[in-house]
Amino acid sequence: MTILVTGGAGFIGSNFVLDWLTQSDERIVNLDKLTYAGSRASLLPIDGDDRHQLIVADICDERAVSDLLVEHRPRAVVHFAAESHVDRSLDDPGVFLRTNIDGTFNLLRCALTFFRQLPSNEAASFRFLHVSTDEVYGSLSADEPAFSESNAYRPNSPYSASKAASDHFVRAWHHSFGLPTLTTQCSNNYGPRQFPEKLIPLVITNALAEKPLPIYGDGRNVRDWLHVSDHCDALRCVLASGTLGETYNVGGNNERANIDLVRAICTALDELQPRAAGSYAELITFVKDRPGHDRRYAIDNRKITSQLGWSPRHTVESGIRATIEWYLANSQWLNAVRSEAHEAWLDQQYREGENPA
Structure with a gap:
């Protein structure tokens, strides 16, 4: 038995692949373009493992995707591959349209062709699991109830708009063509192997390098934080038991304001690797808010x-500490994924428009 994973060299995808292979001997074919946020370094723990095959290709390449499906005959496609950084979507929306919309469309088209050719017993067990984001629902005020699966879509960034469009295509392929799809909407993930442009690894790596810890606006934007291992558990659960055509929200039950989260990281770092000059919190810097920044x-x-019996195991406190410990112990991974271009992008992104208030 085989599953096809797209984007399995990225943050959530690589954690899913590694986690899957610790619990199952089922083979994984991993399709990844290896863009800036995807790295072979994230897959080093399974280097040489016959159960895993990395194919470097683009999900927009119809021939490559079709050939993989025919050759490996997966029982499921688990679709992580996406451009996912809001700031980058503001700089270059077209990249997000191509990967998140065109790429998902191509996967759906190829998967449907493959599905229709399967014998009835294999078709009955085939699944297409689409991994999406809570950002498609837009922004909440402080006193509004949390997003449920019935919330209307109100995306506010090119990133979330592209993910919303891909969600709609997945739904349409199920209802129009009978493709056995499942969709998950997750809250903000964190944990090992997250590319250091996202808030938590950025704060950890900047702190250790004695660089400013940039916080947008007043820092009171609230996110629900989900440890990536809890997310992987939920995805396995949905893949095994989810109702076809349904969407499942996956959240960590850990709402925190950005500034409170960063202070918690600093407190943990103060204990785990004390700074000679004082607390890491002294490095916190408020910068100009991003356009259209969702509040909560x-x-x-x-x-x-x-319905499926899943629940998160990590609290923010336990998860943040474990994440920091991982980064402290894996400087080689960090050095492997960073580049001069990435560092230059970060400098431009956060040094312009500093807000002393």
């Missing part, structure tokens, strides 16, 4: 917990 995300995960 919160996930109502009662559907997946009540």
Whole structure:
């Protein structure tokens, strides 16, 4: 038995692949373009493992995707591949349209052709699992209830708009053509192997390098934080038991304001690797807010917990500490994924428009 994973050299995808192979001997074919946020270094723990095959290709390449499906005959496609950084979507929306919309469309088209050619017993067990984001729901005020699966889509960035469009295509392929799809909407992930442009690894790596810790606006934007291992557990659960055509919200039950989260990281770092000059919190710097910055995300995960029996295991406190310990112990991984271009992009992104307030 085989599953096809797209984007399996990225953050969530690589954690899913590694986690899967610790619990199953089922083979994984890993399709990844290896863009800036995808790295072979994230897959080193399974280097040489016959259960894993990395194919470097683009999900927009119809021939490559079709050939992989025919050759490996996966029982499921688990689709992570996406451009996912809001700031980058503001700089170059077209890249997000191509990967997130065109790429998902191509996968759906190829998967449907493959599915229709399967014998009835294999077709009955085939699944297409699309991994999406809570950002498609837009922004919440402080007193609004958390996002449920019935919330209307209100994307506010090119990134979330591209993911919303891909979600709609997945839904249409199920209802129009009968493709056995499943969709998950996750809250903000964190944990090992996250590319250091996202908030938590950025703060950890900047702190250790004695660089400013940039916080957008007043720092009171709220996110629900989900440890990536909890997310992987939820995805396995949905893949095994989810109802076809349904969407499942996956949240960590850990709402925190950005500034409070960064201070918690600094407190943990103060204990784990003390700074000679004082607390890491002294490096916190407020910068000009990003355009259209959503104020609050919160996930109502009662559907997946009540129907499928999944629930998150990590608190923010335990998860943040474990994440920091991983980064402290894996400087080689960090050096492998960073580049001069990435460092230059970060400098431009956060040094312009500093807000002393």
